[in-house]
Amino acid sequence: MTVKVTERDEAHLSHESVAHGIQIWDVYQQDQLVGMFHQESDAYRYKAELEELESQSSH
Template identity: 70%
Template sequence: MTVRVTERDDSHKSHEAVASGVRIWDVYQQDLLVGMFHDESAAQTYKLELEVLEQARTANAEHAQA
């Protein structure tokens, strides 16, 4: 699974958000937008949560097949 965090560039924000200096971090899971955060640390925390959940799901699936 691929989870990544990127800062949204100004061309993908409203004029109001750009004018007020709002920063937005997007979280993508397998190239699908799954979260938007105004705080980078919250975005990174969410990314880690998704990765942990995926690892647990993968481990359970492998255990069930054994």
């Protein structure tokens, strides 16, 4: 499986979020959105958890 983290671009944020400088990091697993985080570090931590679960289930 593939897990990736992307920063949501301003075109996909509300005007209020852009005005307040809010960033959202999306986590995708097999091209499905599985998580949204305000902190990049939280998004990457979740990505690592998902990858660990994937590696356990493949054994």
